[in-house]
Amino acid sequence: MRVRGIAAWTPYLIASSCLFFSACGGSAHGPGTGGGAQTAGIGGGPSAVSGGGGANPANGGSNAGGNGGASGGANTGGMGMGAQTGGTDGSGAGGTSGRGGTSGGGGASGGGGASGNPSVGSCDPLSCPDLGTCTVTPVTNGCERTCMFTQAYQGASDADVARLAALGCTVIDGSLDFVHLDVTNQVFVTSLVGLESIREITGSVTIDGGKLADLKGFEGLQTVKTFTVQRSNIQSVVLPALKHVGQFTATELPKLEVLRLPSLETADKGVMITACSLITSVDLDALKSVTQELNISMNAELLTVNHLPALTSVATLGMSIDPKLPQCEVDAIAARLGSATHCTCMANNASATCN
Numbered sequence: 001m002r003v004r005g006i007a008a009w010t011p012y013l014i015a016s017s018c019l020f021f022s023a024c025g026g027s028a029h030g031p032g033t034g035g036g037a038q039t040a041g042i043g044g045g046p047s048a049v050s051g052g053g054g055a056n057p058a059n060g061g062s063n064a065g066g067n068g069g070a071s072g073g074a075n076t077g078g079m080g081m082g083a084q085t086g087g088t089d090g091s092g093a094g095g096t097s098g099r100g101g102t103s104g105g106g107g108a109s110g111g112g113g114a115s116g117n118p119s120v121g122s123c124d125p126l127s128c129p130d131l132g133t134c135t136v137t138p139v140t141n142g143c144e145r146t147c148m149f150t151q152a153y154q155g156a157s158d159a160d161v162a163r164l165a166a167l168g169c170t171v172i173d174g175s176l177d178f179v180h181l182d183v184t185n186q187v188f189v190t191s192l193v194g195l196e197s198i199r200e201i202t203g204s205v206t207i208d209g210g211k212l213a214d215l216k217g218f219e220g221l222q223t224v225k226t227f228t229v230q231r232s233n234i235q236s237v238v239l240p241a242l243k244h245v246g247q248f249t250a251t252e253l254p255k256l257e258v259l260r261l262p263s264l265e266t267a268d269k270g271v272m273i274t275a276c277s278l279i280t281s282v283d284l285d286a287l288k289s290v291t292q293e294l295n296i297s298m299n300a301e302l303l304t305v306n307h308l309p310a311l312t313s314v315a316t317l318g319m320s321i322d323p324k325l326p327q328c329e330v331d332a333i334a335a336r337l338g339s340a341t342h343c344t345c346m347a348n349n350a351s352a353t354c355n
Contacts, residue, residue: 165194
């Protein structure tokens, strides 16, 4: 057999390559090159986990939340389509580009830790060895300072009031007496300012004589077993926060012009307002129940009790010898309370009219 040279086989090899790869051009032009396939992209990494919560401080306070997790990596382009085969004009179109992957979302922010109560160390220490036992207890809204007195605290001068104010008591387990005792040296209590921290008194408060013009300093008092103001030239008795009392008494106060207990709701024993010559009205609008007696009598200038709108229960109602208080207002209150209330209601202003 006669073997042909390599030059003789070249046309047949080129034709075979064109058939197998379908990438050559037509006869009119030179062979066209097909578009290369795109490199396959790798998908983006997952999002980072959420950040950890803020640490809970051991002694309370606000807690910062943890930081959010980092964002996931962006995906690279996906695999493109394969190259088109060459057309008759010899130019093969490139494959379409693969789509880029979406970015991974950031991790969720960590929640803050729960707040705690203040620690003992965050409350100022409290001691009163010469008066009794004073303690401090951390509570949600601050520090409760309890002053337990072995005897009634005697407040005979402004210096005594200042000493009590310096303790910062919120609860007094005992009694307070503001009584004019030092007649010889003419020492008086003239102000109760500084006692605003006191919210509760388990015993009694007695104000007898002295030169107090008002009760400023007791704005924070909410509950007390017994509160008595008597034989004094005080001009204003206002206890804006007082909600509960065992017994309240205001008597023999010839210069009293204002008496307001706007938040008082209940009295375990009674409420007595007598011989207060100058008051024209009383504010007991929130008073709902008095277990024993409500006595408003012998007040020369009293014009109204505003019908005691919230009162629904009292064992004995005494409203007598208030010469300017309309009897029709008193009768309407008694009728509303009904037969369950014993009423001593007489010698008021019978000629006055009511709306």
